[in-house]
Amino acid sequence: MSKLLSVGALFGAAILWSTPLLAKDMVFTSWGGTTQDAQKDAWAKPFAKQSGINVLQDGPTDYGKLKAMVESGKPAWTVVDVENDFAVKAGKDGLLEPLDFSVIDKSKLDPRFVTPYSVGSFYYSFALGYNRDQFRKKTPKSWSDLFDLTGFPGKRTLYKWSAPGVLELALLADGVAPDKLYPLDLDRAFKKLDTIKPQIIWWSGGAQSQQLLASGEAPIGMFWNGRIDAIRRSGVDVGISWDQNLTAADALVVPKGTVDKEAAMKFIAFATGAQAQADFALLTGYAPTNTGSKDLLKPDVRATLPDEHTQGQVNLDMAYWAEHRDEIAKRWYDWQGK
């Protein structure tokens, strides 16, 4: 019931939307937690100092809310951090403002993460993580090891939601060549996942994934690379394998009809600049989308970032996902619930 009410309140809020923003304010929305803290420190604060535009923080990102705001005609959010496949789909569905590339310099931006409606905000990899306490003699190396229950016994943890990642790694583990992944062979992927299904614990958020790995509850699994790095920095003996790490990016988008388009473009231009991207990478362990940021980072920091592990790296196909999200979701939840 509570969920229903909050959904109701959402619509109510959309109808009653009337928050007047100060002329020099904009609202940046992201996923909360340490990631948004880093975005605030690396992007929002220096941007405010430079431009005089105050950046208010909101969150977490909620696609339902974004859609409700756009439909109400007066989105309170100026710039939003979203997943890349959502950015592609939302751009097509008319929920986003096209970006102004006369303000945002895309010549230095990783072209994999640039669309007319979005630019990469940072990029991460799904990588294999494991707790060394549980695998002393032999350490897991590849996605196939994730499916090897005799060699690496115990629970494994995977991302719970229907999103790019899990199906791809199942296919890779089953021997599909990286360049033959798409279109995804769903039957084959689910069949492979069936072999470890009773041993899977699903994580639905970053903190949960860290808890599972650090406690040894699930000593092996797929994780956002930054999360493994954060556990390691906190002193837990965890390992990471970059073999066939799966890349995806978050993207910065501007909801259609936002009050201050100009500020939005300026903010995105700043946030994707070489320095801001390097500062963010330093704080999070996620890779910069600006190719000029590398030179601003020390070698030991760079070694922990996905863009230093491009050998064998596999790009998750956001255009494919944007196209097939609904149909995959249906199969996904059906299979998961069985």
Added chain:
Amino acid sequence: MTSVSIVERGGGPPQRRRRGGGGFSHVLPALVLLLLVFVLPVLLLLLRSVTEPALGLQNYAELVESATYGRVFLNTFLVSAVVTAITVVIGYPIAWLLVILPRRWADLLFGIIILSMWTNLLARTYAWMVLLQRTGVINKTLIGLGIIDEPLTLVNNLVGVTIGMTYIMLPFIILPLVTTMRGIEPDLLRAAALCGAGRLDAFRRVLLPLSLPGIAAGGLMTFVMSLGYFVTPSLLGGTSNMMAAELIAQLIQSLLNWGMGGAAAFALLVLTLALYALQLRLFRRAQAGRA
């Protein structure tokens, strides 16, 4: 209606305030707000469920035909029923204890219960996750004591959801039960004893029937709240026992399939209301049969 007479005797003759013609205009702003914030959005959601992606009942057809949605709904009602039953069984003696304990101790116990209600829900859920996991305190203690050899699977399944939700729902059953039980004259139990009733008989034939309104009120509240529960089942449960609220949130927040989300939300609302009506009727009949 036994219960009513008891309450009235305890509280003296009820002083009813007459509501004149002016009463309605006083509540009008609140009513408008209520309509705007609660009723209108539900109607809008309903509208979406028959207009997205196209005009028609295809969303409802899919809801009925799809095995996934059916399973989620069945599971939602099952979990809610189990949680409600366990909550009543555990909450009842606690409530009675609160009534008969000396004031000071009762206040302390009451404070503990209220305090748990005020603690952040997410924090409490995470705490259970840590306690219940294979490498958690409970399993380690049991293994250390030699009671079990292999850790029990207490979380990421129905067991975890039931434990977590029961814990969170307990105050909601204890509070209405205490209110009802406070209205029961202790003399009645003494009278039962004088008439030769043993403890069990006194409980079964006096205390239980008189506290039934509390059980019904608290049980219903727990059940209805459980139906819409989101955070706890999402974190403590596995994917095979997903509950309706999580599915709806997923449809609306991530997949932006508002038509389907609306249909699922509406189905949950209607089923909840239907169940509420049924329970009220059963309860009235039980009361009438007793009177």
